[in-house]
Amino acid sequence: EAGVTQFPSHSVIEKGQTVTLRCDPISGHDNLYWYRRVMGKEIKFLLHFVKESKQDESGMPNNRFLAERTGGTYSTLKVQPAELEDSGVYFCASRETGFGPDTQYFGPGTRLTVL
Amino acid sequence: AQSVTQPDIHITVSEGASLELRCNYSYGATPYLFWYVQSPGQGLQLLLKYFSGDTLVQGIKGFEAEFKRSQSSFNLRKPSVHWSDAAEYFCAVGADTGFQKLVFGTGTRLLVSP
Numbered sequence: 001e002a003g004v005t006q007f008p009s010h011s012v013i014e015k016g017q018t019v020t021l022r023c024d025p026i027s028g029h030d031n032l033y034w035y036r037r038v039m040g041k042e043i044k045f046l047l048h049f050v051k052e053s054k055q056d057e058s059g060m061p062n063n064r065f066l067a068e069r070t071g072g073t074y075s076t077l078k079v080q081p082a083e084l085e086d087s088g089v090y091f092c093a094s095r096e097t098g099f100g101p102d103t104q105y106f107g108p109g110t111r112l113t114v115l
Numbered sequence: 116a117q118s119v120t121q122p123d124i125h126i127t128v129s130e131g132a133s134l135e136l137r138c139n140y141s142y143g144a145t146p147y148l149f150w151y152v153q154s155p156g157q158g159l160q161l162l163l164k165y166f167s168g169d170t171l172v173q174g175i176k177g178f179e180a181e182f183k184r185s186q187s188s189f190n191l192r193k194p195s196v197h198w199s200d201a202a203e204y205f206c207a208v209g210a211d212t213g214f215q216k217l218v219f220g221t222g223t224r225l226l227v228s229p
């Protein structure tokens with residue numbers, strides 16, 4: 001069974017440009033999460049989808065970030081326009097069940113560098 | 116609010132020596148606790164988890180962790196470290212309600228010396 005995949009693995013862009021990150025969850029997993037790790041700090045929650053609906057977007061830093069999950073399969077996270085402080089590693093995770101304890105499976109992450 | 120503290124940013128252990136990585140959490144109700152590992156160039160891999168029951172949890176790669184409610188701790192241990200264990204280790208806590216977004220510690224980077 002394929003794990004969570006993310007594309008690209010690395011992205012280097014100039015300040016003010018737009019970048020779109022993609023996440024493909026494990027097949028059949030309705031729950032999809034985005035997290036971010038800014039250098040030297042903890043991994044922080046950004047938002048959570050249940051199928052195509054945003055369940056919790058309390059961690060999104062500002063309106064320059066837009067996440068979508070059309071059709072409830074893969075998800076994209078767009079940063080427009082990118083700022084220097086957006087640099088970091090963006091992780092995607094998926095989980096099968098809804099409420100209650102279960103494991104989140106993480107992808108390899110996308111390392112974003114904004115110059 | 117939930118929080119996780121990993122007090123050690125870096126730890127160096129000799130190959131074959133024992134290892135203990137510390138994790139303290141703050142959460143008012145029953146926590147769900149996880150340890151993840153990130154090896155260079157890899158994603159976050161689940162080592163072990165605690166949801167309920169036996170407070171000593173066995174994981175992959177010979178790791179174990181013990182949940183101590185009185186100390187709000189979930190320390191990770193391994194009796195004999197291998198060079199391939201060099202990686203960054205993250206402790207995380209999930210809520211026992213809702214959809215369980217995870218709160219992570221800042222991570223501990225493990226270096227293994229020959």
